[in-house]
Amino acid sequence: MKINWGTSIVIAFVLFASFIFYFIIKVQTDSKYDNDLVVEEYYKHDAKFGDEMIRIQNATDLKYKPTIVTDIQGITIHFPNQFVPKNIKGKVSLYRPSNKKLDFEIPISVTNPTLLIPKTSLLGGRWDINMEWQYEGKSYLTKEIVYIN
Incomplete structure (x- = not known):
């Protein structure tokens, strides 16, 4: 099966987006990456x-x-x-x-x-x-x- 260049671009974009979403979810859920403000108010x-x-x-x-x-x-x-x-x-x-x-x-x-x-x-x-x-x-x-x- 041969993949044309348009399909390759879509696959690359989906893989890149998945990679970015993985790190966003990891930073938001892991307590090691705490992002509280220094001053509460x-x-x-x-x-x-x-x-x-x-x-x-x-x-x-x-x-x-x-x-x-x-x-x-x-x-x-x-x-x-x-x-x-x-x-x-x-x-x-x-x-x-x-x-x-x-x-x-x-x-x-x-x-x-x-x-x-x-x-x-x-x-x-x-x-x-x-x-x-x-x-x-x-x-x-x-x-x-x-x-x-």
């Missing part, structure tokens, strides 16, 4: 972007800034000695880009100028840290990416 978060930029600018304008350091104990956040620790309020949000089930928040309530996030609560890999805090009526936002071994 993306558009509400985007509407507050201007306020977020003001808080980031406030943190940038500080003469003495908090520092985020990774060490063998975990992640340590050092506030400058010029701040009164009991007046610092806010939260530290840790986001794991690869798995949102590992995300968590820690309230900032310090009696000394350091806050330790123990390594036992952190898996190895990348963590996005968003530190939203207030001091003397002014709001600040510090963002940083750290890698845990």
